[in-house]
Amino acid sequence: MEQGIFQVGPIRPPSEANSLLLRVTENCPWNKCKFCMLYKNTSFHVRPVAEVKKDIDVMAEYRDRILSHWRNGDYDMAAIQREYQSMPTDEAKMCYQMVFTWLTEGNKQAIFLQDANTMVLRPEWLVEIVSHVRTRLPEIQRITSYGRANTLARISPEDFKLLRAAGLDRIHSGYESGSDKVLELIGKGATQEDEIIGGKKVKAANIELSIYFMPGVGGKALSNENATETAKVINEVNPDFVRLRTFILRSGSLMEELRASGKYQEQRDIEKLVEIRKMLAHIDPKRVTGKLTSDHIINLLEEVSGYLNTDLYDMLEYIDAFLALPELEQKKYQLARRMGFPLDWKYLYRMQPYDQTRVEELSKNIVDEKEWEALLHRFTDRYI
Ligand code: SF4
Structure with a gap:
């Protein structure tokens, strides 16, 4: 070396x-x-x-x-x-x-x-x-x-304790979904049982657990399942952090083959937000204390963040307030966010006048749903 x-x-x-x-x-x-x-x-x-x-x-x-x-x-x-x-x-x-x-x-x-x-x-x-x-x-x-859920499930409680004693403080794990059907569809190589067993072992060893959830990864057919089964895992495990990573079907990924085979239909941008809302609505605030964060530009609403026991209803209200906006207002914010403006929708007026005009015109003029989603995708596809 x-x-x-x-x-x-x-x-x-x-x-x-x-x-x-x-x-x-x-x-x-x-x-x-x-x-x-x-x-x-x-x-x-x-x-x-x-x-x-x-x-x-x-x-x-x-x-x-x-x-x-x-x-x-x-x-x-x-x-x-x-x-x-x-x-x-x-x-x-x-x-x-x-x-x-x-x-x-x-x-x-x-x-x-x-x-x-x-x-x-x-x-x-x-x-x-x-x-x-x-x-x-x-x-x-x-x-x-x-640490992948399947790996965590196979580590013994004694070994987790040794790792904790040595000084391991936190494990990040891409659970992506709590649904077995979704996990199989996306080739995650882990099951809901792995997630629950592995997660509980991590927590029992007093190691912090930070899990990642991918709203939308189950596509239209499994959206409901993705939301409710993920909430079930969160309720069972009570991870310290739940981090949202809204799914984007990336060009060049194997998800494109699934789509081409007809087995997968991607949701619209707004539908993925509705799925987040559904997942949150199934959280039991009496059983969970961890923090949910939207700490990635890929999420539409960055402000959906808080403790799942104390801030749950505020997060639901916040999403509902956005979903209640007139369609044009929603579209304007969607586009601004996807173009990289890290703003709450209430602050669109802070954008440069040129960008405000561009966002306004595109939002008004693109009425075809496919064309609109394709435009949003052009921006999100480049995010890591
Ligand atoms: S998400 Fe990528 S890096 Fe993580 S386990 Fe799957 S293939 Fe590996």
């Missing part, structure tokens, strides 16, 4: 945008979800524990070197520049810069273990890695990882 560098994988959850990234495995061991194109044409590898530990050592070394340039309440940027320029390779420079950015702009207390399903690792190896993070980077207070 080249000196002074560490590996970095391609993605992390948006909530880990400011975390240090530690690549423990490469790519996805499942790689069969029909909606996902992240790791296509790649193969999964487990990185040797010794190699991952060396990466942690490099991070710790860069952290020490950068902190040594802290003088009188500020960094000596000239010294940091000199050190950066003295790095032997471009890769080493990039790694040094990554640690610098994490220290100066990121969350110095958080690290995320990449890639798609670190929980597939043998628990004793993961314990060794997590323990090494805690030893070499003692400022870290939150260690998080992705």
Whole structure:
């Protein structure tokens, strides 16, 4: 391994945008979800524990070197520049810069273990890695990882406890749906039972659980099922976070084949919002305490966010207020949002006059439903 560098994988959850990234495995061991194109044409590898530990050592070394340039309440940027320029390779420079950015702009207390399903690792190896993070980077207070439901269900309660004791704090899991029919349709390789068993084990070990729900992924035929069965899983598991990721049928994904075969019909943008409402209406606020968030531009209403026990009715009211708007007002906001304006519909007047006119004209003039959905899709298809 080249000196002074560490590996970095391609993605992390948006909530880990400011975390240090530690690549423990490469790519996805499942790689069969029909909606996902992240790791296509790649193969999964487990990185040797010794190699991952060396990466942690490099991070710790860069952290020490950068902190040594802290003088009188500020960094000596000239010294940091000199050190950066003295790095032997471009890769080493990039790694040094990554640690610098994490220290100066990121969350110095958080690290995320990449890639798609670190929980597939043998628990004793993961314990060794997590323990090494805690030893070499003692400022870290939150260690998080992705884990697929099927993998979580297979880990023993004892191993979860060992991982918790070593310092694993949170697991992000793409449940996508609580419906077995939907899970099978999209090739998720997990069942509702896996989600409930796996999720409960995570929670019982006192590890935080953050799950992802994809409104619309069941298409028109399974929309009702997607909403009610997902609510059932949430009521059973009580995850700490439920993160909405509205489904978009991406160009080039295997979902296109499903659509072409006639087995799948995508919902309209508004119908996916109606599905979110239905899911929320089936949540039992006496059984859940976690937080629902819309922390991704892909969701139409970013403000649908709050605790599922105390804010549930406010979230429902908020969605209802949008659905009660005249169609033209709904369309204007839909388009503005899909063009990337992170606004509440009440603030459309804050857009630039040129954009307001464009949104108004397109919303009025495109009356054909297919044409309208195609326009929205052109924007959402480019989101990650
Ligand atoms: S498990 Fe995650 S990364 Fe792997 S194919 Fe499915 S969605 Fe993609």
